[in-house]
Amino acid sequence: MNLDLAFLSAGSWDLSHGVTSFSMDKVLLRQAVMEAAGSVALLADSAKWGTVERFNVTALDRLDTVVTDEGLPSAVLDRIAEEGPTVLRTGGLPAGPH
Numbered sequence: 590m591n592l593d594l595a596f597l598s599a600g601s602w603d604l605s606h607g608v609t610s611f612s613m614d615k616v617l618l619r620q621a622v623m624e625a626a627g628s629v630a631l632l633a634d635s636a637k638w639g640t641v642e643r644f645n646v647t648a649l650d651r652l653d654t655v656v657t658d659e660g661l662p663s664a665v666l667d668r669i670a671e672e673g674p675t676v677l678r679t680g681g682l683p684a685g686p687h
Contacts, residue, residue, distance in 0.1 A: 635659075
């Protein structure tokens with residue numbers, strides 16, 4: 590399987606644990622998709638930020654893009670971007686100074 594772009598959802602995510610899941614089956618599927626993809630984008634809303642589930646999917650630095658809503662403070666968005674991914678808010682503007 591070869592994918593140009595994979596979109597992942599997150600039930601929980603934070604800086605120190607990255608993307609986590611309650612289901613090992615979902616972890617294995619997401620990791621296989623990530624391995625097959627040329628680029629990986631995480632779609633995650635701010636309500637799930639700061640929560641942690643039992644199993645680790647991936648660290649944030651392994652993502653190419655994070656798309657989230659406007660619920661996270663700019664300082665958090667900047668910190669996520671420091672990990673490596675491009676951070677986009679649902680309004681379409683990149684996070685950080687404009």
